[in-house]
Amino acid sequence: MTDVKTYLDAAEEKMAMSVEFLDEALATIRAGKASARILDPVRVEYYGSMVPISNVATITTPDAKTIAIQPWEKSMFKEIEKAIQNSEVGITPENNGEIIRLGLPPLTEERRKALVKQAKQEAENAKVSVRNARRDAIDGLKKAIKAGMPEDVEKDGEASVQKIHDKYIKKIDDIFNAKEKEILTV
Structure with a gap:
């Protein structure tokens, strides 16, 4: 059972780092007020x-x-x-x-849209990282079956990885939506 936990912990750590990186990237995008x-x-x-x-x-x-x-x-x-x-x-x-x-000059509508697009790209990059972490964990679990892990344990592990993945994807969406609202607020 510790094998599953190892894969879950590694995946969650990578996903958390993706969200942290997104936070940093979005902080440098100007949103109308000085920072x-x-x-x-x-x-x-x-x-x-x-x-x-x-x-x-x-x-x-x-x-x-x-x-x-x-x-x-x-x-x-x-x-x-x-x-x-x-x-x-x-x-x-x-x-x-x-x-x-x-x-800081006021942002034009065109500039605001460009900044939202840039923020959306950063969010998309973070989602790709989260999906990659999920894929790595699932691949590791599938290999563990060959090493003797019971299939039902592996399936439970996959379900857990998916839950963690969904949680981080939602976090990324929430962070992006907040940034988008901040950018578009005049």
């Missing part, structure tokens, strides 16, 4: 290594349309500005010598 997470993928050079902006500056959101970046060292202003301009954030930074501001 410091938009800058997560942006890296700056700091003493020879590439680091996230949050490692060299304080990032705050003073209001729903602004992200403020306060570098800890004056020398980082140019590096941070350059990194943001070269990234896919798509916002031009404004520097007043004290702080770098990113003013």
